[in-house]
Amino acid sequence: QKEVEQDPGPLSVPEGAIVSLNCTYSNSAFQYFMWYRQYSRKGPELLMYTYSSGNKEDGRFTAQVDKSSKYISLFIRDSQPSDSATYLCASHTGGFKTIFGAGTRLFVKA
């Protein structure tokens, strides 16, 4: 079992929809939780991060962590075609080795 599990999708939604992307993790020592966005044929780039449990909002994006259920979520409001990408959740314990999920492909149709 991978330490971070993620549904690969693809997930296809119409423009303007609210998107929910989810991951589960197994390592209770994880403290930092990140979402990376990867456009086609590009390297991943950090989109959002949270420390421990709780929510963090940045514009149309909200990252949520529930440590009691080991669940990581990313919500995208008013989704745009430019949000079409692969979203990777990631986590680490506070050291320097990050564990990545396999990524969920998102398509936002105009």
Next chain:
Amino acid sequence: NAGVTQTPKFRVLKTGQSMTLLCAQDMNHEYMYWYRQDPGMGLRLIHYSVGEGTTAKGEVPDGYNVSRLKKQNFLLGLESAAPSQTSVYFCASTARDALLDEQYFGPGTRLTVT
């Protein structure tokens, strides 16, 4: 400021051939990583380095070697390529004092082994 660059962008190898992938970063980062990305498998760590002259094995190191002779460069070598090494290879770097461990990725190298 170019960030993380990778050379080459594409390569086709025959089974048994060797090659070296070059990663360079201009952000003075201490930590550097090599990942491979395969469909359904996500990013898997091959080797990493915590500083000049140091290297360590990651999750899938077999068939690969690395060297970090200069702080800004991290080389990944395939001594005898196999079809199972067909993948997209990403290099990344992180600052040592980055508590968040935000990784900066290069654009990737698409390798096909026939």
